[in-house]
Amino acid sequence: MAITKSFYGRSLSVLVVICGLTACTPETEDKKETETKVRPFPSTYKPIASESFVIEHATVLTGTGRQLEDASVFVENGKIKVVGNNIYVPANTKRYDGNGKWVTPGIIDVHTHLGVYPSPGIESTQDGNEMTAPVTAEVWAEHSVWTQDPGMQLALAGGVTTFQVLPGSGNLIGGRGVTLKNVYARSVQAMKFPDAPHSLKMACGENPKRFYGSKGRAPSTRMGNVAGYRSAWIKAKAYRKEWDEYYESVGSKKEKDKPKRNLQLDTLAEVLRGNILVHNHCYRAEEMLIMIDIAKEFDYKISAFHHAIEAYKVADVLAKENICAAVWADWWGFKHEAFDHVRENAAMIENAKACAIIHSDSAIGIQHLNQEAAKAMAAGNKNGLSLEPKTAIAWITSNAAKAIGVSDKTGSLEENKMADMVIWSHNPFSIYAKAEKVFIDGALMYDRDDQNKQPVSDFDLGIIDPQGERL
Amino acid sequence: MKSIIKKAITTLLLFASATIHAEDFLIKNATVHTASSRGVLSNTDIYVSDGFIMQVAKNIKLKSKHTVIDANGKHVTPGLINASTQLGLVEIGAASSTVDYSTKNEQQGASFNIAPAINFRSTLMPQNRINGLTRAIVRPAGGTSIFHGQGAAIALLSNEQGLIREQLAQYASYGIAGANISGGSRASAYFILDKALEEANYLRHNRSQYKPGFDWHFSQSLQDLDALKAVLEKKIPLVISVHRSDDILQMIKLAKKHSVRLILAGASEAWLVANEIARAKIPVIMDPILNLPDSFESLANRLDAATILNEAGVKLVFTGIDWQSTHNGYLVRQSAGNAVAYGMPVEDAIKAMTTNTAEVFGIKNYGQIAVGMEADIVVWDGDPLELTTNADTVLIKGINQPMVSRATRLRDRYWDLKDIPNKAFIR
Incomplete structure (x- = not known):
C-alpha cells in the first residue's frame, strides 16, 4: 500500500537524492535522519515463539473477499504460509480441527481509547484528551496508555488482535495515535505494532467548538474550527520547509543553522x-x-473519517478520494451531528465502492465488532443489497488495516502476512459466535477452552477474591 | 395550498386510525415464541381482531374479513419491551432543549413525574418500533435528589394513545451515584433513603396535620414525601440503581425494613449475591452485554451474569444496549442475544424482554402471544435473536405499523447518489 511504503520510502528517497548531489558522508546521513524525522519510543514488540500449525476443515473468510469451505490455513514461524483446500502440510504439524468453525483474520479496531480511557473510569485515569489548547499535535496517545487496562483482554476474547489507540476528540488536532498489538506487556513500546505509522487525530464539529467556546475562546464555531486547522497547517508547512532546507544544506558549503525544534510542528510536518x-x-x-x-x-x-454518520451522503466522493469511512453500525442521536444516522451506512459506503470500516470507540463495542458488522450488513441486505460475510468481514479486518497503514502486514489471510487470526465457534456474523482461539503472530494468545490460555491483567489479579482473578 | 390540505387530511386520518377499530389479521405458519408456558410453537397461526389476540393455533380458518400475513419460515415474538429507556424524553442528547428526563428543580425528587413530558411524535418512536420495539418503560434520570421520580409505561405509537400507565414506578440511586448526590458517601445516601421512607411513612399516617401555610421540617419536600406513599403502600415498586454486591444487600435490607417492593437496576455484581436476591424475590433490570469493570462498584461484571442469575431463579428484565438504550432501545435483543451466547436459554431471554417486564411493572394484557393479550406482535425474517434478522411486520395494539422512520427516509433519499441537485425534491 502506497501510504505504508511512503512511511520510510519518502524520507529515504529524499535522502538518496540529497546524498547524490552532495556526496554525503555517513555522519551527515545521520544528521539528516535525526531530529524531526527520528522516531523515539520505538517498538520493542517481539512475537511470542510459536510452533507451526494448521487449521483444517474450516470455513475461511480471507479478508480479501473470498470464502473458502472445508479449507486449511497453514502457519509457520508466525506467518501465514498457505490458505486453501487440499494443501500440503509437513508431518508432525500441530493440527486444529476447524470442522463447523470459521476462521477470519484477527479483528482490527481503528478507533479505541483502551489504555487512555481505561476501566475502571475514575478521575485519575482520564488520559485521552489534552484539552488545554485546541491544537495539541505534540501529545502522543502512547504516553498515556495504561497497559494493564482490563479492557484489552476482553477485546482479545472478542477476537481483536490489533487496535489503534487515539487521543480524544476535544481538540481540533488532538495528537498522535498509536497502533498496538493486543498482547500483555509491561511497556507500551512492547505492544507497539512494528513499523506501523503513527496517526494524527483531528476532530470536526461539535466537540472542540463546544468545549473551547464554553471557555470563551476560539474555536466557538465550526468556522472557527476551520480557521484553527488552517492556521496550524500554515505553521507546519513553514516549519517543514525550514527543516527540509536545513537537511538539504547539511554537508554543503552553505550549511544552514539548525532550526529550533517544536514538538507540535514535528508531528504536523x-x-x-x-x-x-x-x-x-x-x-x-x-x-x-x-x-x-x-x-x-x-x-x-x-486516511479515514471516523464516526462518519453522514458518509452515506458523500460515499461517492469518499470513493473517488480514496478515504475510508469508519462508522458505527447504529449509534445515533447523542448529538445533533449524529442525528442523520441510517442503519445502512456501512452497506451504502461499500455499495459506492468506498472503503467501509466498522469501529467501536467503546470498550464494550470492541468486544463485539463482528456483531456490529453483522447488523450493518443485514441492514443493507434488507434494503436490497446482497452483501455476504466474505465482503463485510473486510470492514473489521482488511479495510481497517488499510486505514491504519498495516495492510501489507496484517488484516487478511494471505501468504507471509502475520498470522493474526481467529477461530470462531460459528459464523462470526451470528450472535451465537464466540472467538474460540485467537492467534497473534502465530502464537495462541487466547483459548476459550483453556483457562491457562486466557490472559489476566495485573489489575484483575486478586481484585475481588484475593486468591482468584477477576473473571 | 392543495398539498397542505391533503397533508392535513392524511395526518388526521393517520391519528384517527389509532383510535378506530384495528384491522383483523391472520398471521400464518409462523414459528411462534409465545413467551408463555406454551414455549415455541411451529407452523402456527395467530388471529388478531380488534387489537387483541383471539386465537393461537394451527390452521385457523376464518370466515370474517381479514388480512393475511404470511409468516412461513419466519419467527414471531411479542413486541419487545425495553425495561429502561428515556423514550419521548430526549430527541438529541446534547441538545438540552430536547431533553426532559431530569430536573434541577430542588422541590422535585420523588414527585417528578415524567409522563406529561413524553413526546410521542419523537423520531425515536418510529426508529425503534420498525426494529421491533413496541413498548418501553420510560424512566427519569437523576436530578438534584437521590429520588429521581416516577416512570411510565408506553406503547411506541406516535400519539397520546401510547401512554399505557404513568406513575408506574419510583426511581432512586445508591452506590456511587447515590453517594455523589448525598455529599460523597454511601453512608449518607443510605441515611437519606432511610430517612425519606421513614418520614413518608409518618406523613401518610399524619397527613391531616400538614396543611398549606404550616411550618414543617422534613428532609424532603412535602410533595416528594407524598409521592413515596405509593411505594410504601406497595402500589408501585421502588427501582434502585445499584451495582456493588454489598450495596445490593444493603438495599435489600432497606426494602425489608420499610416493606417496599424493590427492583434492582444495573446490578453489575448481582450474580455474586444471586441466591440472596432470589430468596427475597427481587427482580433485576440489567443489560447483559455490559461486562466492563468500568467502576470500582462494577468489578465483577461479566457476560454470563444473566445466566447465573437466571439459574438462581431471579426474575430478569432486560434493557440495552449500553448507553444507547433509548435511541436504540430495540437493541435490547442484541443484549439478550449475548446473554444466550453465554448460556441463557433462548426462551428465557425472550421472556426477559417481554412477559417478565410486563409482570414486574404490572402492565396488563401484554407480553405473550396468547389469547386475550393486546396484539403487540413482531414478525421477524429469521431467528429473533440473530443480528442478521430484521423485523418484517410490527403490530402494536393490533395496528399494522408503517415500516418507515426518519432514518429510512434519509436512506431512500441517498440510496442512489446520482442526480444530487434533485434530491431536495424527493419526498
Whole structure:
C-alpha cells in the first residue's frame, strides 16, 4: 500500500537524492535522519515463539473477499504460509480441527481509547484528551496508555488482535495515535505494532467548538474550527520547509543553522511528509468535504473519517478520494451531528465502492465488532443489497488495516502476512459466535477452552477474591 | 395550498386510525415464541381482531374479513419491551432543549413525574418500533435528589394513545451515584433513603396535620414525601440503581425494613449475591452485554451474569444496549442475544424482554402471544435473536405499523447518489 511504503520510502528517497548531489558522508546521513524525522519510543514488540500449525476443515473468510469451505490455513514461524483446500502440510504439524468453525483474520479496531480511557473510569485515569489548547499535535496517545487496562483482554476474547489507540476528540488536532498489538506487556513500546505509522487525530464539529467556546475562546464555531486547522497547517508547512532546507544544506558549503525544534510542528510536518496518517473524527457530510479541501490546500492525505454518520451522503466522493469511512453500525442521536444516522451506512459506503470500516470507540463495542458488522450488513441486505460475510468481514479486518497503514502486514489471510487470526465457534456474523482461539503472530494468545490460555491483567489479579482473578 | 390540505387530511386520518377499530389479521405458519408456558410453537397461526389476540393455533380458518400475513419460515415474538429507556424524553442528547428526563428543580425528587413530558411524535418512536420495539418503560434520570421520580409505561405509537400507565414506578440511586448526590458517601445516601421512607411513612399516617401555610421540617419536600406513599403502600415498586454486591444487600435490607417492593437496576455484581436476591424475590433490570469493570462498584461484571442469575431463579428484565438504550432501545435483543451466547436459554431471554417486564411493572394484557393479550406482535425474517434478522411486520395494539422512520427516509433519499441537485425534491 502506497501510504505504508511512503512511511520510510519518502524520507529515504529524499535522502538518496540529497546524498547524490552532495556526496554525503555517513555522519551527515545521520544528521539528516535525526531530529524531526527520528522516531523515539520505538517498538520493542517481539512475537511470542510459536510452533507451526494448521487449521483444517474450516470455513475461511480471507479478508480479501473470498470464502473458502472445508479449507486449511497453514502457519509457520508466525506467518501465514498457505490458505486453501487440499494443501500440503509437513508431518508432525500441530493440527486444529476447524470442522463447523470459521476462521477470519484477527479483528482490527481503528478507533479505541483502551489504555487512555481505561476501566475502571475514575478521575485519575482520564488520559485521552489534552484539552488545554485546541491544537495539541505534540501529545502522543502512547504516553498515556495504561497497559494493564482490563479492557484489552476482553477485546482479545472478542477476537481483536490489533487496535489503534487515539487521543480524544476535544481538540481540533488532538495528537498522535498509536497502533498496538493486543498482547500483555509491561511497556507500551512492547505492544507497539512494528513499523506501523503513527496517526494524527483531528476532530470536526461539535466537540472542540463546544468545549473551547464554553471557555470563551476560539474555536466557538465550526468556522472557527476551520480557521484553527488552517492556521496550524500554515505553521507546519513553514516549519517543514525550514527543516527540509536545513537537511538539504547539511554537508554543503552553505550549511544552514539548525532550526529550533517544536514538538507540535514535528508531528504536523511528518503528516505533510506523508509519514503520519490523518484520522479525522467528522460526522457531517459538508464538514467532511471541507476537510478534504483543507487536505488539498496543504497537500496531505486523510486516511479515514471516523464516526462518519453522514458518509452515506458523500460515499461517492469518499470513493473517488480514496478515504475510508469508519462508522458505527447504529449509534445515533447523542448529538445533533449524529442525528442523520441510517442503519445502512456501512452497506451504502461499500455499495459506492468506498472503503467501509466498522469501529467501536467503546470498550464494550470492541468486544463485539463482528456483531456490529453483522447488523450493518443485514441492514443493507434488507434494503436490497446482497452483501455476504466474505465482503463485510473486510470492514473489521482488511479495510481497517488499510486505514491504519498495516495492510501489507496484517488484516487478511494471505501468504507471509502475520498470522493474526481467529477461530470462531460459528459464523462470526451470528450472535451465537464466540472467538474460540485467537492467534497473534502465530502464537495462541487466547483459548476459550483453556483457562491457562486466557490472559489476566495485573489489575484483575486478586481484585475481588484475593486468591482468584477477576473473571 | 392543495398539498397542505391533503397533508392535513392524511395526518388526521393517520391519528384517527389509532383510535378506530384495528384491522383483523391472520398471521400464518409462523414459528411462534409465545413467551408463555406454551414455549415455541411451529407452523402456527395467530388471529388478531380488534387489537387483541383471539386465537393461537394451527390452521385457523376464518370466515370474517381479514388480512393475511404470511409468516412461513419466519419467527414471531411479542413486541419487545425495553425495561429502561428515556423514550419521548430526549430527541438529541446534547441538545438540552430536547431533553426532559431530569430536573434541577430542588422541590422535585420523588414527585417528578415524567409522563406529561413524553413526546410521542419523537423520531425515536418510529426508529425503534420498525426494529421491533413496541413498548418501553420510560424512566427519569437523576436530578438534584437521590429520588429521581416516577416512570411510565408506553406503547411506541406516535400519539397520546401510547401512554399505557404513568406513575408506574419510583426511581432512586445508591452506590456511587447515590453517594455523589448525598455529599460523597454511601453512608449518607443510605441515611437519606432511610430517612425519606421513614418520614413518608409518618406523613401518610399524619397527613391531616400538614396543611398549606404550616411550618414543617422534613428532609424532603412535602410533595416528594407524598409521592413515596405509593411505594410504601406497595402500589408501585421502588427501582434502585445499584451495582456493588454489598450495596445490593444493603438495599435489600432497606426494602425489608420499610416493606417496599424493590427492583434492582444495573446490578453489575448481582450474580455474586444471586441466591440472596432470589430468596427475597427481587427482580433485576440489567443489560447483559455490559461486562466492563468500568467502576470500582462494577468489578465483577461479566457476560454470563444473566445466566447465573437466571439459574438462581431471579426474575430478569432486560434493557440495552449500553448507553444507547433509548435511541436504540430495540437493541435490547442484541443484549439478550449475548446473554444466550453465554448460556441463557433462548426462551428465557425472550421472556426477559417481554412477559417478565410486563409482570414486574404490572402492565396488563401484554407480553405473550396468547389469547386475550393486546396484539403487540413482531414478525421477524429469521431467528429473533440473530443480528442478521430484521423485523418484517410490527403490530402494536393490533395496528399494522408503517415500516418507515426518519432514518429510512434519509436512506431512500441517498440510496442512489446520482442526480444530487434533485434530491431536495424527493419526498
